[in-house]
Amino acid sequence: MRLAFFVNDVATEVDEYTTTRLARAAAQGGHEVWYVGVGDVELGESDGQLVGRARAAELGRDDTLEGFMERIKARDSQRIVMDDLDALFLRNDSIEDLQQRPWASPMGVVCGQMLKARGVVVVNDPMSLIRATSKLYLEEFPEKIRPRSLVTRDPDAIERFVGTVGHCVVKPLYGAKGRNVFMIEGKGETNLAQMTEAVLQDGYAIVQEFVDGGEDGDARIFLLEGQPLERDGKLAAFRRVPTGNDPRANISTGGRSVPLDIGDMELGVIEAMSEKLVADGMFLVGIDVIGDKVVEINAESPGGMQSVERLYGIDVCPTVIEGLERRTSSRS
Incomplete structure (x- = not known):
């Protein structure tokens, strides 16, 4: 299997994280494994094929995760035709790019959609990942498996929801790693306006009923x-x-x-x-x-x-x- 991991940036990959462990497992299984960063793709000069400036992920016999990742980063990139891959594993975090590199945020699903249409197995499915x-x-x-919730950009609607539901959690609709996640004790929360303002800086807010x-x-x-x-x-x-x-x-x-x-x-x-x-x-x-x-x-x-x-x-x-x-x- 020819497999590529699509990541935010190869240079910033962390050896301890799940992506490295998945790449190690694939290499241990005898597969041809590559890393491609969000900014490492080209289209147009190869008869319409999608080309990636990729780094090979080859596992040494005594490699630790740290050594495995260090050697991936140290390698010179090679141009591979991504249309010829058997599988593409989307492991970029679009939320991480949303603030500083907005051009990079949608590229995982965009490239994934193109390659899926060309017969490459892409996980997770890029069409569904948009949602x-x-x-x-x-x-x-x-409904039975999710808390009562509200999605809005209206601070007054958030205040009404809290007044009705009571103990809540408010966080960005597009967010990760606990950024701007706040606990609201209930109606009369003195800091509700400040919490709401912080969350709405990131776009839409989702307010969820606190689960016991x-x-x-x-x-x-x-x-x-x-x-x-x-x-x-x-x-x-x-x-x-x-x-x-x-x-x-x-x-x-x-x-x-x-x-x-x-x-x-x-x-x-x-x-x-x-x-x-x-x-x-x-x-x-x-x-x-x-x-x-x-x-x-x-x-x-x-x-x-x-x-x-x-x-x-x-x-x-x-x-x-x-x-x-x-x-x-x-x-x-």
């Missing part, structure tokens, strides 16, 4: 083709616990990960989501669950595999690559 990148995607799933138990963090559960991701009987899931007085459990904001046993409640949530995720081409996603509610769907470059490996001593990434192999074989 799934937004937290609005959650609203397409059954959220103060203790959330569960991050990885799904592969609509089912819990597992390896050797161990599931790729963990609980994210906030630290100190910060209610956010995101690892990037200082939250910590602890083991999680998935029970009937979580399995019921997954069952309610599975059919639609598969129909939408959501090959690999991470869902954030509190109780019996999904508070977020991470469909674009979902991360956290390092926590799975640290907590359980198992690498689940080969299971992901095996799933991608089946997809490319089915296409052939």
Whole structure:
């Protein structure tokens, strides 16, 4: 399998992150693996083919993740015809580029759509990612598995919603890593205007009813083709616990990960989501669950595999690559 990972910028890739672990698993599986940055594609001089200035990801026998990534970055780029790939794994984070490099933000889905039309297997499906990148995607799933919510740019509407619902969380509709996420205690919140103003600087806001138990963090559960991701009987899931007085459990904001046993409640949530995720081409996603509610769907470059490996001593990434192999074989 000829596989490329499409990332924001090869130079800024982090060895510990999920993308590196997926690339390592693919290289270990004997596949031809490449990295292509958002700014490394060309179209027009090769008979209409999409060309990438790519770096090979070749795994040495004794490579650590750090050594693996260092050698990828140190290599000279090579021009590859991306039309000839078997698969493209979209691992760029469009939200990360939205502020500083707005030209780069849509390029993952744009290139993905072009290559899908030319017969390349692209995950996650770029047509659905246009919707799934937004937290609005959650609203397409059954009401029973999601908290009551409002999407708006009207501060007065947010105030009315808080007055009706009470304890809420407000955050940007397009956001990640805990940026501008605020807890609203309820009607009469003294800082509501300042919170709302900060969130609306990033565009639309989504206000969600606070789910009981959220103060203790959330569960991050990885799904592969609509089912819990597992390896050797161990599931790729963990609980994210906030630290100190910060209610956010995101690892990037200082939250910590602890083991999680998935029970009937979580399995019921997954069952309610599975059919639609598969129909939408959501090959690999991470869902954030509190109780019996999904508070977020991470469909674009979902991360956290390092926590799975640290907590359980198992690498689940080969299971992901095996799933991608089946997809490319089915296409052939």
